[in-house]
Amino acid sequence: MALTYSSGSSDGLPEDARPESYLAGIDPVPTGWVTVLQEPTDGQIFWIGSYLTSFVGREHALSKTDWTDGRVGQTDVSEYGKEVVFHDGLTDTSERSEFFVQLRRHQQPEVEPTIEFTYSFLWYFAAVPRPDGSWYYLDGAGRDQELVRIHRGDTDLRVEVAALPLRRYLAIRERFLVVQYERITYLDSAPAPRIKATDRTQVSTFDFHSGLEGSPAFVRLCGKHLILPIDAKPADLAYPYATAESYPEFTIGIDPGTGQPITFTCDPDRLSNHFNDLGTPDYLTRVYFRREVLRRYTSEPSRYEVSASRLSCLGLWGVSIGRNDEGLVEAYLGDLGRDLPNAERTHWLSFNVEPRGGIDQERQRRDILGQWTDGTTDPLRQLAHARERFSTALYAVVGQPVYRAWDAADQIAFAGLHTPTSSEQSEADTQILTLAKGVIEYLDTKALRQLPGADPKAATINCIDGWVKHTNGDPDILVDPLRLLQGLRSNGAAHARTKNWAVILTRAGLDKLKPDEQFIRLVTSTADALEALADHAEAQTQPTPGEEENAPNR
16 A cells, blocks of 8 residues: 655655555455554554444445544434434444444543443454453364453553454454544654645555644644455354364374384264275274373363363363273274364374274273273272262361362362373372362361360361371371372472482382372372271261160151
């Protein structure tokens, strides 16, 4: 885009007064970010605003350079004789404009202005707000995609929208975005000759001129340009993100003659099944992955749920998985194409390995043979059940909760405890910290001191130990696993490792195991201790047969 000068030129003007840099950046089909609102905060005179318009309205918008948003973004009441008309600020028929975004100031100067968007824009993306006023949305894989970002600088406030999502919204709405611009720059002296220039295209209209307003002189650039919708079929706009599918080939076997991997696409339509033999691998062909494939999911427990048999994301998608004796993650070839989002398949492909270590027998009996099974043993699920039983049983003893209420972040982290995705000590340490926090550190010391036999000045585990001994329980079985957990936390997971770390591991018989195996053994022993403590507590609160017979009717 270039200005046509009928008089004067921008030669000799200060750089910040020249219009070319701004006009050169105008793109009606952007793919990066679009500034939809900008206001100065340092006394300069420039603004950017925007509004929506229809196909007919774009001609009206480009017919003049002055701002044409009309009364969108503000309400007013008009009286016509005895009739009172309320204008809601969402549309202006005369200007063919529709509200898109505005900065709404409040009467209290100390209150931060509110940046408001039309609801249909936010609703289309199911947009999620951030504390700074920006917005994001989730794509088909459940991952954050930036939608609106806010820049608050020393000189201006700027609101930008991701261009492709914006143009997708314009397409589904059959609208154009009109971006309006005005900038006045004061000069020490008036240009001679006087500047007069215009820019007229199918997507923009601008005037640039100089003038005198008493003193000093000034130059002014004013106009607007269009942001066009993407070119897409209506069916492709049903989702606020691209849904094009690609089906990579996964390794499903090894050629015994050459030793080369055998691969095939995960496209479900190209796979055979029980009802249709296409001469291709079966839908239920097993594919194997290193367990690290799950790390990106276990690291975000607020978004992903990982169990021994399934991976799911916020109700958006889920895929059935298994684990074989070698610790590999197992999935069906067809499920990778049907149930995994397109964006996730490349990630899984990078962890794909040749089949080894046998199949998940539990899954084979359940999925293929249709047999009833007890389900895969899940120590973490047992832990959650044991903690709940322990909490309920001790409540009956002391008459108040023995666990403090969860902090939301800690609760999510505890619910996200998982089988480690590697043998790295750092991952096991993180898991141990979360385990100790949820099982021990959330215990309410004041409540535990109400246990019979507990020292009124003792700490949590010592309170339990005193109660166990007072009630003829075995502290080696009931309390020592909790001391083991706390000891590993304090001597290595939470602080610099001490020599006691190795001593504790050796004493517990964990020294020969890898860190991930140590953690699972620790989870199991902790769950067993909590279950045993619950049994012990319930035994203290159950009435004897004689007491039950003589109890009064209630």
